[in-house]
Every structure is written in structure tokens, then in C-alpha cells.
Amino acid sequence: MRTSLKPICTFFLFLFSFCFHAQPANALSLSDKIYGLSKFWSEVNYNFVYLYKVDKQQWEAAYKRAIENIQHTTSDYQYYRELQRLCAVLKDGHTQVYLPENIEKQLMLYSFGEYRIVPMNVAGKVLITQINKSKSKEIPFGSEIVKVNGIPTQAYINESVKPYISVSTLHELNNKAAAFLFRGFEGERFNIEIRTPNGKIRSLTLTHAPTEEKDVFPDSMPSKPNFELKWLQNKIAYIGIHTFNDAEVVKSFEEKLPEIQAAKGIIIDLRNNGGGSAKNAKNIAKYFIEGNLLYGERTYSREIIPTDRGIGSFLTAEDTLKGKPEWGLSAEDSKAYFKAYLGSKFYEYPYAPDTLAATVKLLMPTIVLTGNYTNSAAEDFLIFLDGQKRVKRLGEYTSGSTGQPLQIDLPGNATAWICTKRATFPDGREFVGVGIEPDILVERTTNDILYPLKYDSQLEKAEKYIMKIK
Secondary structure (H helix, E strand, O other), X not given: OOOOOHHHHHHHHHHHHHHHHHOOOOOOOHHHHHHHHHHHHHHHHHHOOOHHHOOHHHHHHHHHHHHHHHOOOOOHHHHHHHHHHHHHOOOOOOOEEEOOHHHHOOOEOOEEOOEEEEEEEEOOEEEEEEEEHHHOOOOOOOOEEEEEOOEEHHHHHHHHOHHHOOOOOHHHHHHHHHHOOOOEOOOOEEEEEEEOOOOOEEEEEEEOEOOOOOOEEXXXXXXXXXXXXXXXXXXXXXXXXXXXXXXHHHHHHHHOHHHHOOOOEEEEEOOOOOOEOXXXXXXXXXXXXXXXXXXXXXXXXXXXXXXXXXXXXXXOOOHHHHOEHHHOEOHHHHHHHHHHHHOOOEEXXXXXXXXXXXXXXOOOOEEEEEOOOOOOHHHHHHHHHOOOOOEEEEEOOOOOXXXXXXXXXXXXXXXXXXXXXXXEOOOOOEOOOOOOOOOEEOOOOHHHHHOOOOOOHHHHHHHHHHHHOO
């Protein structure tokens, strides 16, 4: 009896297709992998502006571990993940390892065939904040994900998600970890356990696959223009600036200046402004400055002089207190050389406020709404306005990440960023790694997060508070 090969061929074609999606190619040679790792490590040691904050032993141990681990990677993706794990030790939002486009575009976050599930960090829990409408009764909106692959969710995140994320602040880490909880390739499976809002426990198997259904519950926030002006009660102007990455934002703002001048108060919304150009931020901030001097951030970069590092390598911490008399070095000299060796000696860029030409002034009471996603050039905007007596920040801490990245190429069309610029407030206050603190702390409520089309307690508080500003 002849056996048909068609079912067998069909099976292997399916298996090949599954593996293609689930396991990217292993095209890089071991030499390429070691070279890319060493290049990143070397460039960080030479250029990373916050290296002095990193525990040296931990950093060296992470590098050695990466050398060992990459030798056992069976795909390019696994290799890049090891680079991302090393990068995460640096804890900086402007220092990243970016996957090649051909790998990045294969990754899925929320699509599981018949399910579309969007998780989010809500008050330290991972909640399902959106679900495709056809499944909204089966999986109640607002359900908590309590286990992933049999492991309590937070333990799973700590073990399998957070070690690969490089960010500057804990709140940004928690937000990204929840968003990336299910990041994976087509065919990757997650066995989850959820607790519904009424307390029932349900188990569910999710397998990454394209999801045809686009409609979700609750409805997504409509996409916003980069700049928007709306009028609230009591002649309060709401100005949404959602990016500084386009000079058209400045143009749109200036076109509305005659209208904005009639406002009794202004609320500027930067909560979802991920940054862009500091110049664009400055060109809007200048209208809110009393007087003609605008103060921006102070900036520093590492001062690397190999000879100074060489001298410093022979010194000890004790020498920075007592000096090295036998070498003719004072304590101050010893400290400078030792800091050069440690990588904590900085060049401070010349600093002076900008002198503004005569321009329209918007000196009415102003509140700037901030949040965890207020980042980079949007934080520069806040620094420009810091100390203005009629301007207050309201909301949550910002992302606490800014700087000038150095971009380097890695094997296989991957790239990496390494932060080379340290920035502070004009008076030296640190905000990178902390976030800019609001003058009035108002955290988003659960309703704000789950029902953004209905609730916005931060905006409501801003409307009430703005008339108290004198």
C-alpha cells in the first residue's frame, strides 16, 4: 500500500512556518556576536556619562555573563536580548539597544488571534485595560492578570521582562514592563490566570497570531494632533502640546497667539509629550517667561584625558583627602586625577541664560500638566519655566530621562544609543533618574486610566487650582 506524502509535507510546511515566525534566523557568526558585544561595552566605558553611578563590579560581572551567554544563543534575537540585558544594568532611558527592523516588525504585543488584549500598570497591578469587543463579556475589562505561565505576575515580570528594559526611573520601568508583558513572536504561547472585577479566577491560553478584529472595548482615545487649543470654562485655554519633534508645533502655537492672549488662565498638557527638539520647546516656553532672560538646563560631558586617567589609576580614595605629597600632588589635584580614573570628571559646557527679544508675553496663571510619559525635550520645557511664579506643574513625576545619545552600529543592522550628556536644573538639581517633581502631585485614578474618555481628574484639579495662582 502506498502512503501519501501530502499530509506529511503539509505538516512539515506548517512546522517550518511556525518555526520561521517563532524563531528568527541565527545569521550572525559567533565572531560577529562577540564583536558587537565588545563594541557596545567599550563605547559605554568611554562615553556613557552616568558610568560613575554604575557599580563597577556589577557592570564587569554583567559583561562576563554576557560573553558566556551569547555563545549559547541559537538566534540573532536571543543575542540582541543579551545585549539589552547588559544595557539594562545602566538604567538609563537614553541608552538603548535597538533591534534590527526585520526582527522588530515580527514582534507582537497585544494580538492573540481571536483575542486582542492590552495590559497596563495600574497602581502596581497589571490590568487588562482594553479587549476586543467580541470578547469583552468573556474577559471583563479591568480584570487583573495574576499569573503568567504559572508564576505570579510580578515575579514573572521581575524575572522575564524587567531585566531587558533600560529606563531611568522606577515608575517608567513598571509602566514599560506591563506594556511589554506579552512581547513575543507569532506562535509564542502564554498561559495566564486573571481575576475578574467580581473576584472570579479564570485561566486562559493566549497564542500570538494576527488579530483581524480592530474594535476594542472601551474605545481607544482618538488620535490627537501635535498641537490643539480648546476653551474651557471661565476663559481657560487648554493647550495640548503632544510632541516637540516638529517645528510645525511652534508655528501652530504662534498662529493662535492672538486668541490665547485673551485667556484668563492657561493649562498646557504635556502628559503624553515624548520630547523632540529642545529648540522647539524653547521657542514656545519663551512666551511664558517674565523678563527677558530664559534659563535652560546645565549640561556636562565626561572629560576624558588618558594621561590623567593613568595618574588617577595609581591613586586611592585616601589620596583624595590627604593628597600625595611624595608626588607633589595636593588633595585637590589627587581628587581631580582620581575622578578622571573613575570616569566622573566632567566638562561643563559654558552656561548663560538666553536673552529674549521683545515678544508677546503670556503672564496669566498657567498650569502645566505632567506625567510619567513627559520625556526629554518636554522636560527641557519644564526647566525653562521653572521658577516662574505664575506657572505651576500639576500631575505626576516625569520620566526623568534626557540627554544626547551617541548612536553606534551593531552587527546585523542593529543600533545602540549611549547617553553622552548629563543635564541638570540651572541650580544643579538632578532630575535624570528621578523625574521632575510636580508642584501639585495629583496621581491618575483608576477611572482616569480605565475610562480616559470619561475621566480626567488631573485636568479637573488644574481647572480648580488655576484661579488660586496670583
